[in-house]
Amino acid sequence: MKLITAIIKPVKFDYVYAALEKIGIAGFTATEVQGITQLEPHRGTEGMASFRLKIKIEVAVSDEQLGPVIEVITNAANTGRSGDGRVYVTPLEQSIRIRTGEACEDAG
């Protein structure tokens, strides 16, 4: 299993939601976050941090789902402009259902 953490523009959240639903993703977590990146040097603001509202999407997936989910997110969240975001992939060891305490075979 893998944990996909995607930082996207809020304006693209509905597209990403719909695209994930369309390929059968059963659940994910979305959080409003402050995205911090360097401002662009050509604007004379080099070195200053830029705080921008972003949406962080966390999706736990099987290894087979990883490629398709990355593709769906990158397509749906793309405006072609800077600041479109990033997708991070982390190895995921376990997924445990709290109600039963069982370690689940699937991501969620």
Ligand SMILES: Nc1ncnc2c1ncn2[C@@H]1O[C@H](COP(=O)(O)OP(=O)(O)OP(=O)(O)O)[C@@H](O)[C@H]1O
């Ligand atoms: N090293 C990092 N660790 C964790 N989060 C990061 C890191 N770098 C960027 N981010 C997050 O990713 C968000 C999106 O970054 P951004 O879209 O500017 O990426 P980029 O690689 O600079 O792409 P672009 O060239 O299109 O601007 C940031 O707002 C921040 O939330």
Ligand SMILES: [Mg+2]
């Ligand atoms: Mg950037």
